[in-house]
Structures are given as C-alpha cells and as structure tokens.
Amino acid sequence: MKIIVCVKQVPDTEARIRIAPEGNAIVESDVNWIVSPYDEFAVEEALRIREAKGGEVVLVGLGPERGQAALRSGLAMGADSAVHLKDPLFDAADTAGIARALATAIRALAPFDLVFTGQQGVGGDNSQIPGLLAEMLDLPQVTMAVKVELEEGKALVNREVEGAHEVWETSLPAVVSAQKGLNEPRYASLKGIMAAKKKPIDVKDAAALGLQAADLAPRTKVVALELPPPRPPIRMIEGDADTQVKELLRLLHEEAKVI
Amino acid sequence: MAGIVTFAEQRDGKLRRASLEAVSEARRLADALGTTVGAVLIGSGVEGLADELAAHGADEVYVFDDAALSRYATEVWARAMAQVVGDAKPKAVLVPFTAMGKDLAPRLAAKVGAGLLSDVVGLAVKDGRLEARRPMYAGKAYATVRWEGDPQMATLRANVFALGARDAARKAEVVKGTVDTAARARATAIHATAEGKLELTEAQVIVSGGRGLKGPEHFHLVEELGGAFGAAVGASRAVVDAGWVDHQMQVGQTGKTVSPTLYVACGISGAIQHLAGMSTSKYIVAINKDADAPIFKVANYGIVGDVFEILPKLTAQAKAYFAAKG
Numbered sequence: 001m002k003i004i005v006c007v008k009q010v011p012d013t014e015a016r017i018r019i020a021p022e023g024n025a026i027v028e029s030d031v032n033w034i035v036s037p038y039d040e041f042a043v044e045e046a047l048r049i050r051e052a053k054g055g056e057v058v059l060v061g062l063g064p065e066r067g068q069a070a071l072r073s074g075l076a077m078g079a080d081s082a083v084h085l086k087d088p089l090f091d092a093a094d095t096a097g098i099a100r101a102l103a104t105a106i107r108a109l110a111p112f113d114l115v116f117t118g119q120q121g122v123g124g125d126n127s128q129i130p131g132l133l134a135e136m137l138d139l140p141q142v143t144m145a146v147k148v149e150l151e152e153g154k155a156l157v158n159r160e161v162e163g164a165h166e167v168w169e170t171s172l173p174a175v176v177s178a179q180k181g182l183n184e185p186r187y188a189s190l191k192g193i194m195a196a197k198k199k200p201i202d203v204k205d206a207a208a209l210g211l212q213a214a215d216l217a218p219r220t221k222v223v224a225l226e227l228p229p230p231r232p233p234i235r236m237i238e239g240d241a242d243t244q245v246k247e248l249l250r251l252l253h254e255e256a257k258v259i
Numbered sequence: 260m261a262g263i264v265t266f267a268e269q270r271d272g273k274l275r276r277a278s279l280e281a282v283s284e285a286r287r288l289a290d291a292l293g294t295t296v297g298a299v300l301i302g303s304g305v306e307g308l309a310d311e312l313a314a315h316g317a318d319e320v321y322v323f324d325d326a327a328l329s330r331y332a333t334e335v336w337a338r339a340m341a342q343v344v345g346d347a348k349p350k351a352v353l354v355p356f357t358a359m360g361k362d363l364a365p366r367l368a369a370k371v372g373a374g375l376l377s378d379v380v381g382l383a384v385k386d387g388r389l390e391a392r393r394p395m396y397a398g399k400a401y402a403t404v405r406w407e408g409d410p411q412m413a414t415l416r417a418n419v420f421a422l423g424a425r426d427a428a429r430k431a432e433v434v435k436g437t438v439d440t441a442a443r444a445r446a447t448a449i450h451a452t453a454e455g456k457l458e459l460t461e462a463q464v465i466v467s468g469g470r471g472l473k474g475p476e477h478f479h480l481v482e483e484l485g486g487a488f489g490a491a492v493g494a495s496r497a498v499v500d501a502g503w504v505d506h507q508m509q510v511g512q513t514g515k516t517v518s519p520t521l522y523v524a525c526g527i528s529g530a531i532q533h534l535a536g537m538s539t540s541k542y543i544v545a546i547n548k549d550a551d552a553p554i555f556k557v558a559n560y561g562i563v564g565d566v567f568e569i570l571p572k573l574t575a576q577a578k579a580y581f582a583a584k585g
Contacts, residue, residue, distance in 0.1 A: 143333075
C-alpha cells in the first residue's frame with residue numbers, strides 16, 4: 001500500500017489575529033504554527049493502514065520554509081518520506097492553484113492506493129482541497145470520513161452528514177478526507193522525532209513540477225481582511241434566579257423578538 | 260439561460276431550507292445584476308419540487324429526475340451541475356455549505372474552472388461583479404473577496420441568507436436533463452442518526468451545554484430546556500471529547516458551524532474554538548457561573564448563575580410561556 005497524505009501548516013487556533021498593514025493578510029510573526037488538526041487524523045489513519053497492511057506513507061505539503069516543520073511533525077509520527085512544495089509563486093495561489101500544485105506532485109508519486117487529506121485546513125476552513133484534488137487527479141472521493149476499512153481494490157468509508165451516518169464504497173485509488181472522530185492521533189515519540197530528522201524531504205519548486213505562473217493564477221483574491229464587527233454590548237440580567245429567568249424571557253420576547 | 264445557477268439540495272424528496280436560502284439570495288443578486296436565476300434539482304421523483312423553487316425566485320429549474328439518482332453520488336451530481344454550467348455559462352453559481360454542498364462544490368469548481376469561495380456569509384454586487392464576505396481564523400477576521408473571471412462560485416453558510424417572500428403564483432420554466440449515472444464512489448447504506456431530532460445547522464434556536472453541567476448525567480437539563488424552546492441541542496468540544504455526547508452535537512471549529520436566530524449557551528465558557536462555530540448567531544444568551552467567562556464577551560444577554568438552578572426554572576417558565584402563547 002502506498003498512501004499519500006496532504007499536510008498543511010496552519011495558525012494555532014488560539015492565536016491572536018492582527019491584520020497586516022496591507023490590509024489583506026494577517027501578521028505572521030505573531031503566530032504559533034501547528035499541523036492542521038484534521039491533517040493529523042489523516043496522517044494517523046495512513047499510519048494505521050500501513051501498520052496493518054505494510055507499504056509506505058508519503059507526506060505532501062505546500063508552503064513557505066516554515067511549513068517544513070509540519071512535514072517533520074508527520075515524519076516524527078511515523079511517515080516514511082515527504083515532498084515539500086515551495087515557491088514564491090505558490091504564496092499568491094488560491095485553493096485552485098494550491099490543489100493544482102498538490103495534484104501535480106501527487107501524480108508524480110503514482111502508483112499509489114490512497115490520498116488522504118484533512119476535511120479542512122483550520123484557519124481558512126475552505127474544505128475544498130479534497131474535492132479539487134479528486135477531480136484534478138480523476139479519482140473518486142469520499143469526504144468527511146469517520147471510519148475507513150480496506151478490502152481488495154476498494155475501501156468502505158463511513159461518513160457523517162446532517163442527521164445520518166452513511167457508508168460509501170469506493171474503488172481505489174481514491175481521495176479520502178478525514179473528519180474528527182476518525183481516530184485519536186498519536187503523539188510523536190522522542191525516537192520518532194530523532195528519526196524524522198534523518199528522513200528525506202524532497203523540496204520541489206513550480207518549475208520542478210512543470211508549472212508556470214499562468215497555471216497558478218488565482219481566480220479569487222482577498223481584497224480586504226478586517227477584524228470582526230463588534231457585537232452589541234451585553235445586557236447582564238441581575239436578581240435572584242426566578243427574576244433572572246423571567247426577565248430573560250421578557251427580553252427575548254419584547255426586545256429581541258425571537259420568541 | 261440563467262445568469263445565476265443554484266444547487267437545490269434535496270434529501271428524501273424534501274428541499275433543504277439552505278437550498279431555498281440560496282435561491283432567495285440568487286434572486287436578490289439577479290435583480291441587482293439584471294439577470295435570471297436557475298436552480299438545479301437532481302434526484303428520483305423530484306420534479307414536483309420545482310414549484311417551490313419557482314416560488315422562491317427561480318426562473319428556470321433544471322431537473323435531472325431518474326430512479327438511478329435516488330442517492331447522492333459526488334461524481335454524478337458534479338457531472339449534472341457541470342452540464343448546466345457549461346450550457347448556461349452563468350455569471351455565478353451558488354451552493355449551500357451543507358455536508359453535500361461541501362462535498363460537491365469543489366469537484367464542480369475544478370470541473371468547470373470556477374474560482375470557489377467557501378462558507379460565504381455575505382454577497383454584494385459591486386460594479387457588475389460579486390463581492391463576498393467570509394469568516395477566517397475561527398471568526399477572528401472577515402475577508403472581503405472578489406473573483407477573477409466567471410463563473411463566480413460560492414458555498415453559502417446556512418441560516419445566514421434570508422428566505423425571500425414566497426410567491427406561489429411564480430412559475431419557472433422546467434428544463435429536463437439526463438446524466439450518465441456511473442460513479443466510482445457511492446453510498447451503499449444510510450442510517451438515520453437523528454430520528455426526530457432537529458438538525459443543528461438548520462435550527463432557528465439552539466440550546467448548548469458545556470462543562471458547567473459537571474457530568475453526562477446532568478446533560479438532560481440542557482435537553483429539557485431545548486425541548487421547551489423547540490430547539491436543537493448542541494454541545495461544546497470539552498463535553499464531546501469527554502464522551503458525554505456524540506460528536507454530531509459539537510458546535511465549534513472542529514464541529515458544526517451554526518447561525519441560529521437564538522443561541523443559548525449553558526455552562527459553556529466560550530473558548531475561541533467554540534465561538535468560531537456560533538458567533539454569527541443573531542442573539543446569544545450566556546448562562547455561566549463565572550462572570551469572567553469569555554462567552555459573555557459575545558453574548559447579548561447574560562445571566563451569571565448556577566446552571567443547576569437556572570436551567571430547570573428557565574425550562575419551566577419557557578414551557579408556561581409557549582403554552583400561554585399557543
């Protein structure tokens with residue numbers, strides 16, 4: 001089994017966000033970077049499959065120099081090798097450009113059996129890469145997986161949707177995106193962290209992928225990034241419990257008009 | 260040929276409310292742009308739903324009705340949508356940001372070469388083009404984004420875009436299509452997990468419980484309050500991770516993003532990852548014994564108090580209120 005896992009480095013969810021002077025990006029120096037939590041589910045699942053069936057796990061990540069830390073984290077968990085896509089051309093790419101670069105790199109790793117991604121990259125929360133990749137690679141997709149079972153030439157994938165639990169069957173290779181609930185990711189051991197330092201990371205730029213600026217031209221552009229509008233001031237409801245409850249219902253009815 | 264195409268998600272022959280929100284928004288944008296609205300309906304025995312889409316503003320309804328389309332399959336739905344987009348060459352394509360829309364929209368975007376923006380909470384017309392607003396970084400920032408070229412494609416957060424006035428007299432032209440139903444991945448079994456339960460992402464009122472409930476044996480207090488309000492019931496990550504309730508109930512960054520009219524947070528401190536999932540709610544009520552809890556920073560109404568005392572009283576008084584109201 002050869003399993004590809006896409007790994008993205010994202011701002012820590014607790015990070016304080018400041019807007020950069022250009023007004024369309026955040027100040028990155030403030031940010032503590034982590035592996036997107038959904039990608040950790042993806043790496044863990046790939047490792048479990050390799051442990052059960054043998055094979056190799058190859059990580060693919062796109063991002064600037066700092067992004068290599070996310071790939072090292074995945075290698076420390078146990079992945080075998082990694083490909084780091086790094087080029088100033090990628091920095092301005094939108095989701096379509098990023099997916100194109102990832103798809104090109106993944107195609108070069110064929111033959112493979114599975115491509116795992118996180119369901120979404122925390123921060124941007126677009127949930128686009130799995131579907132974009134699957135279409136670009138002409139592979140079937142099953143998103144929001146909470147359970148993956150492999151059989152001969154196919155996978156059974158459980159996914160959660162509004163009010164239902166679905167079981168999908170897909171031929172392989174396929175793109176599967178990891179949802180929370182798929183597994184409990186392991187922590188890297190000290191041995192794993194030491195071993196990761198010696199594992200190969202293949203760095204590729206756009207030219208190495210055969211991509212030019214036109215292939216990565218963004219179809220969407222952030223023109224402004226702002227802090228959220230302030231919420232109206234809170235109204236604290238005082239008094240004993242009976243008074244508070246009565247007053248809350250009155251406000252919801254008369255002021256907010258929501259009941 | 261429709262200028263704005265929307266995906267009308269249906270499940271078990273019922274249109275999702277989010278589908279009607281998308282059609283309503285498409286209608287508003289189309290009026291501003293001087294163009295028409297098309298809705299795409301895919302399923303088995305679904306043609307009758309076209310009237311409802313017309314009543315909410317669709318000028319054309321593209322219907323793919325086939326017994327082989329009884330269950331959603333990504334590749335088939337994307338193929339059908341791509342056919343419509345290829346024929347109509349719309350300026351914009353709007354898809355609800357539901358489980359199905361999240362799965363479908365990227366595949367379609369790659370097929371038709373559209374720029375796609377996810378989880379959009381606002382759309383406006385500027386110089387004949389669309390401009391979108393979407394939350395980023397757990398709602399700690401909002402991006403204003405524009406597209407280069409057409410179609411301008413977006414998935415819309417449920418419960419944010421207002422339903423337009425329903426006009427039963429409005430009629431749409433029905434355009435029937437056929438699609439190759441082959442798919443390499445498809446659902447082989449579907450188990451309902453929330454029989455009779457309200458879906459969080461579609462609920463107008465949500466009551467959520469957190470660690471302040473102290474243990475799973477007390478979570479019924481939240482469920483009973485939810486029952487009194489006719490609300491869907493949610494939970495914070497802390498109690499989901501502790502195994503009190505199912506992950507399906509989690510509101511927040513690694514759970515569901517909700518935007519109800521009224522959100523009642525009971526014993527929830529309001530960690531940033533929880534706020535990420537509910538801060539676009541129209542009215543937020545916070546009940547927490549810690550007056551410094553961050554949830555009070557986003558709430559409209561706050562009660563500093565003990566959930567074990569407040570919730571039963573609120574449940575009782577709410578029941579009496581709704582009974583009197585009829």
